[in-house]
Structure formats: C-alpha cells, structure tokens
Amino acid sequence: MSTLFGFGYNGFSQISDNSPSTSSSSTQSSSKQSFSRFISTPSEIFRNQLINDTFKIVITWSSIHLLKDQQVICASKSCSCCFSKSVEDFNKLILLDVDLNGIAGYVISCTEGLTVMNGYGCHEKVDSGIKDSSSTFKSVSLGDTHVIATQADGTFGEIIYADSHYIYRPLSLARVCQVTCGKEHVLILTESGDVYSFGIGSRGQLGHGIPNSEKEPRVVEALQGIRLSAVSCGGWHSAALSAIGDIYIWGWNESGQLGFPMKSKPTLRTQHKKLNTADSNYPTYCDKETQEKSSENIESKIKAEQSEHEILNHNRTVSNNKLESSLESEKINEDKASCSRVKDLSSHGDVGLQFSMIPSLLDFPDDITVSKVSCGSRHSAAVLENGDLYTWGWGKYGQLGHGDTNTVDQPTQVKMLQKKRVTDVVCGAWNTVIVCETPTLAHSQTILKSLEKT
Template sequence: MSGCWFGFGFNGFGQICPVESGGQAKVKVSTPELLVSASDCGVKGSWSSRADLHHATCHSEVHLSGFASGSSEIISASSQGCTDALISECFLVLSFTDRVEIWEIQEPQNTRQIWKREHRATDQNDCSLPLVPGGYILPKSPFFRTLSADLCGVSLVLGSEHALLLTAAGMLYSWGSGSHGQLGHGALTSHEDPQVLEALWGVPIRTVAAGNWHSAAVSTGGDLYMWGWNESGQLGLPSRGLEEGKRKTKHSGNSKQPGNEDEQHRSDVFISIQAFPALVDIANVSEISRISCGSRHTAAVTSAGELYTWGWGEYGQLGHGSESSTDEPELVEYFCSHKMSVTDVVCGLWSTYVSVRSEK
C-alpha cells in the first residue's frame, strides 16, 4: 500500500461505504474506511457526495460517489484531462488548462454542463480551485467573481459565507460575512471586498482553511491559528455548548448542581466566538503541516504524519471510533496503530478524508 485515501463521518448517501444492493447506507462511520488505493488520486467532498480526481499519465478523470453516483459515467467521460475539481451539493467544478466547466449534478438523470469560461492556457498557473485566472469560482450563481491581480493570490478557500485568500507574500485577506467572527478582524461586521488580516501582519502564512463559520491558518513555522464560531469546539478552544452537554450527562438523575460561584468561574473561560486569530496549542505537537475545516469540525496533519481532529463528532467525522464531540485536539490513533503516515486531509461538511502512505 504505497498510498491511499480513507474516509469517515456522514455516510447517509453511501459516499464513504457503498450501499449494498437492496440495503440502506450506514449513516455514521466513526472508524476510518478505505476509499481509494491509489497514490495519484485527490479527493474532495460535500455533504452528500465525494469526488475522486484520478491523475493518470495520459489523462485524468473524476469519479463520483454518494448522491451523485448515478452520474459518474457521464462526468468521467467529460472530465478527461481535467487538472482539478470541486464538488458541492448541486454542482461539480472541473478545471482544465484552457477552461473551467460547471456541471449540474443535483439530479443524476439530468446531469448537464451549465457554465463554461475559457482562458488562454498560458494564463493557467499552479493555483488550485476555486482560484482561476482573473478571479475565483463560487458554487452558486453568478459562478465567477473577479479578483484583483495586484493581490497575487496563490490559494483561496471558501466557507459558507466567507472567503480567505493567501498571497504569494504569505499575507492573508478575508471578506464576506463576519457574523460569527470568521473574518478575523475583531468584530462581527461583514466586508464585501478583501481586507488584510491585520492580526496576522508579519506572520508569514503557509496554508489556510475555512469551515462554515470558522477559519484556520498555519504559519510557515507550523503554528496553528484559528478564529470564528466555537459552538462545537471546532476552534480547539473551551466551548460552553460542549461543557453544558457534559454537565447534563453527568448530573442526569442527580438533583445536586454545582454552586453559582463554581459555575461562574468555569464560564469565564468559555469561548463562543473568537473574532481575532488565536494561537492553538496541541499537546506534544511542534509543527502543523496541513489543516482542513468541515462544517463544525477541524482536522490537522502534523509534520510527523499524525492526524488530530476536534469539534463536532455526531457522525463519526473525528475518526475516534465514537460519535463524541470535543474541544480539545485529539490524535486519531487508527493510522498510528496501523503504521500509516498521514500526508493530507480534506474535510467535507460532516466527513473527513485522509491521504496516507505506509510506513513499512
């Protein structure tokens, strides 16, 4: 096993474990399941679907699993030669050296190309989707938004209502909705145009990620910064919601409740919204190399090839063999115990996909 992909989390449409003939999908997968045994494959996920981009010597093509699996044959034939892909609930975005295409996949029997933008092959750079020459792609109409070339963007990620752009100089910009502090500017206000993240000024950033309402960035030194909504502990900071859940479980059937003074003391450290980037420390980890955000969970790969996850785990998307949530980054022991080194991680909304290689 030179390289492969595993997945865990929400499987209501068979996007992780195929649905057996005449059976029903196993909705929750809390232990990593083997998806693809190929070192030349990339995986992208949405809520109900998964797209596998197979890079071959002569051509590349996309295969779909889950809600859109009925359209995989059509998409595979039309995606030959594509260099990158993104998937959402309704659309599949395909990037080629000379164009970008968007396919509607909401109804497999009526899959069709609905949008196309051509560009010169010389305009194509090494940036991945949703960045494209001249701007970026949104998974809703209007699909294309312009972006100033002066920003020199090298990486762009999209949350449900906000965007983060990393520049060639390692600077970070954000824009869109700031209702949960996901822009990182210290307030809950929104910005229509890109605004530099002043709190990280002078901190060169290597990679960024965006969840529905939270954001993450990793510096060139491997430090992890997070900000935005923390209702499920997705920032790796103390969460009131998770603590209250623990108390209800602990005191169920017990009339004795903590005193007001003790309650107030603990509530002082809870963080519901973190509007400025906060440095998140993971015990026994010196450097983060990869980061990805789901709807309300986060996954990080260390320089040592270990995977840590935290946040909402209701569907097993944390990979710890349970459906528990946590506001503390925890090691996914499955890969260590099977002598696998994690090389990449990609979060769907309620799922997690992990690329590994064997240490043997």
C-alpha cells in the first residue's frame, strides 16, 4: 500500500485541510492559529484513500488532485474546481486521464473522447477528426501555450482552438511513450528512447544549444545515443532520465533548479530598463533582487487578504475568490519576471541569470542510480533507487521539504524521509507530492546502517 505526502504552498489548504470552519468561534480561533500558508515538511495527504492501484497525481498552483478509479478526488475541501461540485453531466463521464494545468482549464480523456472543461463544469467535446471509434486518448498534458493528447497506439497531437471550437491536430512523429508540457514548451519521449522538444526556447529549455523557438518537434541532438526512459518539463527547464539512472538537465537556472551553482547577484548597469535588441521574440527578465522585492510586496497584500478570509469565514466562497485573484497576480508576476532584454543571456556578463542550452549530466553522491525525476516551476526532485528523495531549486514555499524556505542550488537529501521508502515524486508549480511504500526488510536494514553512521 502506498501513502502520499505533500509539502509546499498551502494557501488553499491543499496539503493540510485545516482552514477555518463556520461551526463556532472557538473552532475559528483554533484553526486560525494552526493555518499556514506553506508547509515545509512532508505531511500526509489523501489519508482516507487506499492507494494500492493505478493512480495519477495532478497538481496546480492552487490545488492537488488524485485521479483514481476513474474519479478525481480533491485534497482540500476548500477546492473550488468542478470536481468538488456535483455536476450531473460531468459525473457521467468515465475518466481515463485528466490534467488541470495551463490556460485551457481542464482537459479530460474519457471513453467518449477528449473534453475541455472549465471550472464551472461546462464542457466541450474536442473534434478529433478520427473516424476509428476504437481510438482512445490515453493521456493529456497541459501548459500555458500547449495542450497535448496521446493516443493508445502511440500517436499524439495538439489540441487547438479554431473556428470557435476545439480541434485535434495530429503531429507526425515516431511512436511516443511520454509527453509533458512546461509553461511554454513540450518534451516528447519516443519508444526508441529519443527526446524531441518544441515551443518557446528563450531560456534554453528546448536543449538545442540556441535560445530559439520551434514550431514542430525537433530531436534533442545532444541526447541522441543515450537510451532515455523518462522526461519532465519544469516551468522553464527540462530534465531527462536515462535507462541506467542518470539525469540530464537543461534550461533556466535562476533559482538553482538545474542543480548547478547559481551566478552571483546581478549588477545591471541600468536596472529596470530594457537592453536594446533587434529580436522581439525574447521574453523580459528582471534581476533577482528586484524580483524578490516585488514578490514580497505582493505577499504582504496576500497576507492581509488571507487574514480577512479567515475572519470573514461566513462568506467563505467570496473570500476564496478574492484570495485566488490575488494569488493569480503573484503567479503572473512569477511568469513575467521582467526587466532586461538580451539575445544571448549565457554570454552577457552583466546579467546574473544562468541557464544551460544543452543537456548536462547531473552528478549525485556516490554515483547512486536515480529512478524518478520531476520538475516544478523553479524546483526539481529526484528519487534514488534506494528510496531516498533529493530536491533542489526554489524553496520559497517549502516545496523542497527541508523544513525551511531556503533555495538550494544542488541536489540535497530530504532527511525527514530517511525512515520511509519513496517510490515516486511529482512536482507542481509551488508544491511537491511524493509516494511512499512500506519499507521492505532489506530497506529497513539499509536505513538502520545509514543512521548508525550518522
């Protein structure tokens, strides 16, 4: 049997559902004291669910969901998504896969095909253009700019909005076994072990050696010849896991999410001003100090509104909407991160941002084999073959699980999980969820030996 643990952002009680209730003033006071906007230590979630079958963890910036037994379960009673509501038409669908990330809202794969659904439960069927009724879409993946669906036969395509409705556009490529979306880019792993990428590549997240965008899937040449078993898209960085347990990682390293040392604090000659460039396709960035100050200002506003949310709990729905609107502003602020334009950030000495445009091998202590890898918005995590969990990158909301909110630029073991065997990890934008199994006798002996050494 598996147990799920989560840590990171808890603004909507998605990790610990301890938000104030309307039962009594004493209950409100007690809940108010215990409520925390972030949880930096692994906490059990979905406690009442028996996790012993196939399931999928879906994380958004404000919620955590579990797809199990063709149903979607919300981690928090505060969740305002359509899955926590009673929608007759929605309940009739037999779910095969679902993803909630990105601007498309909710995309669902069911026995009737693909469906795009908004937060109010209204849904629209996607015109697949496929005559064969036996064709089944086994998985979906969403980003801010792409919606990808994969069929059971290994073919895949993109869902686009055209002529006032959603249509499925097939993409020509070899049989695929995994597709994952970042904010602005897509990674594809084929059955032959090759990796393709397309989308926006301004931070090197495509791995082609240049910060250019690609409209169609293009093979990542630096990884050819390496048998790969899994890929993961972060916000603006990417990772691939080889069949022998090595991690190759590339893209933006602003918060150490690549696991490599960050550059020192930037010394822009003219802060808050754009640098001239003839190429308007590159996004804007800001220096780290400016970004942190801006984020702190937004946080102050959020805390004020969250206090109001706790006190005025009798109108909980309205308060949640206000809080969600404010947090969405913080999310937009993170996405923009703007202040300077450069054509080649990796060679521009005045910009204290670092990225790798070509996949690089990430070393782990004692050459231990990695079994799982996952990327969040600006943090990353890996599960080792021995069941240990390592995290690194942005830790502002405790999403690294180290008991603090520090940012770490190298893989660091989550020591609070030394007595547990981690089998999988899923990183959301500001959260991390792990799957733990009951340790075997051999693993328990390994744990005891490691604890004796310390």
